[in-house]
Amino acid sequence: MFGSYDIPFNIEHEGISLSVEKEDNLYTYKRKAFYGTEEKTLLFDTGKVLLNPIEPLNRPKEITSFLLVEFDKSIVIGPGTSKIIYIKFPIEIGVFISNNKNFEILDVLTLVNQKFTLYGDPASGVICKYWNSSVYSKIPETNPIMEGVMEVKIENTTTRWVEVSKAVFNAYDMRIYYSHSLVSMKAKMKILGDQMAETVFSNAPLKAGMTKSIELYNARKVSVLGPKFLMGEGL
Amino acid sequence: MNLTEMTPFIQAYESPIFRFVIVVVTIILAFFVSKLATFYFRRSFREKMSKDHLEIVLKVISYSIIIIAILFFVLPTLNVQESSILVAGSVFGLVIGFASQSIVGNLISGLFLMIERPIKVGNLVNIDGNSGTVEDISIISTIIRTYDGLYVRIPNEKVFTTTITNYVANVARRFEYVVGIRYEDDADQAIDIIENLISENPFALKNPTPSVFVDTLGDNAVNIIVRIWAPVTDWYSVKTEMLWIIKKTLEENGIEIAFPQRTVWFANELSKKEIQ
Numbered sequence: 001m002f003g004s005y006d007i008p009f010n011i012e013h014e015g016i017s018l019s020v021e022k023e024d025n026l027y028t029y030k031r032k033a034f035y036g037t038e039e040k041t042l043l044f045d046t047g048k049v050l051l052n053p054i055e056p057l058n059r060p061k062e063i064t065s066f067l068l069v070e071f072d073k074s075i076v077i078g079p080g081t082s083k084i085i086y087i088k089f090p091i092e093i094g095v096f097i098s099n100n101k102n103f104e105i106l107d108v109l110t111l112v113n114q115k116f117t118l119y120g121d122p123a124s125g126v127i128c129k130y131w132n133s134s135v136y137s138k139i140p141e142t143n144p145i146m147e148g149v150m151e152v153k154i155e156n157t158t159t160r161w162v163e164v165s166k167a168v169f170n171a172y173d174m175r176i177y178y179s180h181s182l183v184s185m186k187a188k189m190k191i192l193g194d195q196m197a198e199t200v201f202s203n204a205p206l207k208a209g210m211t212k213s214i215e216l217y218n219a220r221k222v223s224v225l226g227p228k229f230l231m232g233e234g235l
Numbered sequence: 236m237n238l239t240e241m242t243p244f245i246q247a248y249e250s251p252i253f254r255f256v257i258v259v260v261t262i263i264l265a266f267f268v269s270k271l272a273t274f275y276f277r278r279s280f281r282e283k284m285s286k287d288h289l290e291i292v293l294k295v296i297s298y299s300i301i302i303i304a305i306l307f308f309v310l311p312t313l314n315v316q317e318s319s320i321l322v323a324g325s326v327f328g329l330v331i332g333f334a335s336q337s338i339v340g341n342l343i344s345g346l347f348l349m350i351e352r353p354i355k356v357g358n359l360v361n362i363d364g365n366s367g368t369v370e371d372i373s374i375i376s377t378i379i380r381t382y383d384g385l386y387v388r389i390p391n392e393k394v395f396t397t398t399i400t401n402y403v404a405n406v407a408r409r410f411e412y413v414v415g416i417r418y419e420d421d422a423d424q425a426i427d428i429i430e431n432l433i434s435e436n437p438f439a440l441k442n443p444t445p446s447v448f449v450d451t452l453g454d455n456a457v458n459i460i461v462r463i464w465a466p467v468t469d470w471y472s473v474k475t476e477m478l479w480i481i482k483k484t485l486e487e488n489g490i491e492i493a494f495p496q497r498t499v500w501f502a503n504e505l506s507k508k509e510i511q
Contacts, residue, residue, distance in 0.1 A: 060437055063466055063468050
């Protein structure tokens, strides 16, 4: 489903219908999905439609730039140990209109359930998009229009055993890559203490030949906090 | 150009009228540059910074330009010496102290409000009984736009000394319902239904965990307390949406919201008279 489409185009996939059609010398973008419809009039001479997996923080409404992935089973990691795990993350589908160099977001779709949570306490914590994932030792099977796979390198820099039940990531640094069958990200989680860790993304695909997605967050805004996220409210 | 040729300019520059004109032009220019700079920065950073931070940065830029213009252009033009500024400042302070206590009080309160920051531009607050959105925090006063669109100007001294309720200071906020169901209804089933509805709402936070429990066995109903945390940005919409959804879904499952009623038992059976 992801990729570049010449206009006019029409696509139907998993209950979602997208189209850009010419009507009376005007192009009309239409989306029909189980959660609602959208129509926009497009004024341009030449262009293409890009469908890309994007940061999962725009639906139903953008209220945070943080994603919290809770592990269904806690991980206990030994002192000085560094291991790679795989977790799933939700994706949203960005519909972009482009003419060679410039692009603009037209719509954001998602097929996964949406939930928010609080990381930390109400005074000093942050609202995060919530996602629950199992922990895998190898790349799990996913439906690429709903979920992606994140490779997380967990490094325990402390001299104690540490239990980790969740990871919080900042959307400003998400580097999403996609192929026909896989959407992926790579991240590092450096454990700095019993209740503290730092997460950061790597700009690399999980497999060779994957295409890099448009970074919606970096294109739109500048993060005041920077791309890394310091988990200081518990692991 | 030699000294003789420059003499008319020097004389003109020493003329009080000419200096007054320079001072006025400098001040107008400083205000113009300050407006231009704030316009440019507002346009460039409007989508990249929060409104609150942007307003503070713009104020700092604006005041800095005016202060620099006064210190480096206006005062030298008026031949004001540093020592005389100190003397003038002392005298000015005394005059201000006696004559303008309320203005200075507001000004100092404004500075403390900017340092302590109990409220920020865009916050939903209640100050001295005025509920609304903070539109601006200036040196002297704070502007609030009430929920019904009124403009309320509150002196900073009042803001600083009164109780401030900031509804959005924390990122999450809790609300509560009391759902009274009939005694013959299954309270466990009602709790399950309500918990499912909460889990389906994206903005009803996963953590802190919502709580749903039987609180009291009331006169007319079994009272179930529902406590839900939501992001402050969407607290009100979640609160208004969820109650009606809970009521409708309970009724769809045969659970009725109880209303006050009384069963009367008579010690002796009443004699019945048939109505023709």
